[in-house]
Amino acid sequence: MWKKILLVILLLIVGLPACGLAYLYLRNPARVPPSAIKVAMTPERIARGKFIFQNLSDCDGCHSERDFARVGGPVVESGRGRGNVMSGLLNGLPGTVVAPNITPDPETGIGNWTDGEKIRAIREGVDRDGRALFPLMPYTGYRNLSDEDVESLVAYLNSLSPVKNPLPRTQLDFPVFLFIKGVPQPAGRVPSPDRSDKLKYGQYLVSLGGCMDCHTPAEKGQPIPGKELAGGQLFATTVGRVVSANITPDLETGIGKWSEEYFLKKFYDYKEYAAGAAPKAVGPGAFTLMPWLAFSQLPPEDLGAVYAFLRTIKPVHNPVETHPDAPNLTAK
Ligand code: HEC
Numbered sequence: 001m002w003k004k005i006l007l008v009i010l011l012l013i014v015g016l017p018a019c020g021l022a023y024l025y026l027r028n029p030a031r032v033p034p035s036a037i038k039v040a041m042t043p044e045r046i047a048r049g050k051f052i053f054q055n056l057s058d059c060d061g062c063h064s065e066r067d068f069a070r071v072g073g074p075v076v077e078s079g080r081g082r083g084n085v086m087s088g089l090l091n092g093l094p095g096t097v098v099a100p101n102i103t104p105d106p107e108t109g110i111g112n113w114t115d116g117e118k119i120r121a122i123r124e125g126v127d128r129d130g131r132a133l134f135p136l137m138p139y140t141g142y143r144n145l146s147d148e149d150v151e152s153l154v155a156y157l158n159s160l161s162p163v164k165n166p167l168p169r170t171q172l173d174f175p176v177f178l179f180i181k182g183v184p185q186p187a188g189r190v191p192s193p194d195r196s197d198k199l200k201y202g203q204y205l206v207s208l209g210g211c212m213d214c215h216t217p218a219e220k221g222q223p224i225p226g227k228e229l230a231g232g233q234l235f236a237t238t239v240g241r242v243v244s245a246n247i248t249p250d251l252e253t254g255i256g257k258w259s260e261e262y263f264l265k266k267f268y269d270y271k272e273y274a275a276g277a278a279p280k281a282v283g284p285g286a287f288t289l290m291p292w293l294a295f296s297q298l299p300p301e302d303l304g305a306v307y308a309f310l311r312t313i314k315p316v317h318n319p320v321e322t323h324p325d326a327p328n329l330t331a332k
């Protein structure tokens, strides 16, 4: 009798967690079949897609070859979309994390993917085989891409020159690959934003620009609630270290004192560098991951809408030193 009870207890102790683990292993991320869409390759679509890829959403930032010896790390044109081993650049990632080759090369890129599969990966975070993508790929923000914009993006992807660049596949550590299965989400149909509503449009641009991903401090990969855009996220890379700034309207530690004009000027100071004229970066203190070059090409209406939206964020007092390795800036 006792033996039987002990056996049952033992089964419960060992069996339940095992079932839980098996469930986590077998569970699929939330996903729907990719749509059968074939995007129209019109010049307008390709131009809009190029703007989203190169400027607004800075897909270049992770998927293209970059020259970090220059201010802002401009893109090397011949390596656009070729992919990068991100864990070889950014320290602290859980395993081998690869931003894949997304040029139309059929062997090493995504040339064999359907347009529907590309749209699903970008907005919903599952790859062709239905595997959850590691959310360094900012699909939680790209989920808001309108149907029109995501189709433009795919039209541009299809127009890229194929680059042959074999890369390893992402291999995440245990248990990270189990937990990220909960991140993907079907996006459904997404209407275009109403540009006449400045705040809503600004919010749209902020989610496409990945501002939250870099500017909200995180703990174990989870954004800390109540600290939206308060900065302080450290990016330790093989090239240098940089910490994201507090861009809440806090007067002392955020950008609360910035006028719209000053905000725009900060971005437009990089305008000429974006055209390949970026000077050589001097010293470790000059390194940044803020996509200044990409964003310097946004029109004033867009940056103005971003500014307007940022004014509505809760001010958070959080002093941040953005360039910890810059000499002479602050006396420690
Ligand atoms: C901050 C870095 C980052 C940015 C910015 C980024 N990606 Fe990614 N992307 C990744 C990583 C990392 C993966 C792979 C994740 C994995 O394998 O789990 C990925 C995966 C993908 C995939 C799936 C490819 C495959 O072979 O599985 C596509 C398509 C893609 N990204 C397109 C884009 C587009 C389009 C943009 C811009 C709108 C973009 N990405 C911006 C990091 C990024």
Ligand code: HEC
Binding pocket: 061, 205, 206, 209, 210, 211, 212, 213, 214, 215, 235, 242, 243, 244, 245, 246, 247, 254, 255, 266, 288, 289, 290, 291, 306, 322
């Ligand atoms: C890939 C990460 C990344 C993304 C995406 C990003 N930022 Fe940044 N940003 C940084 C880092 C790091 C800094 C601090 C270093 C610097 O100023 O270059 C910074 C600095 C800034 C500053 C300067 C603040 C100051 O006090 O000088 C502003 C303004 C800013 N970001 C706004 C934005 C906005 C708006 C977006 C989205 C449209 C955005 N950033 C997206 C990483 C990022």
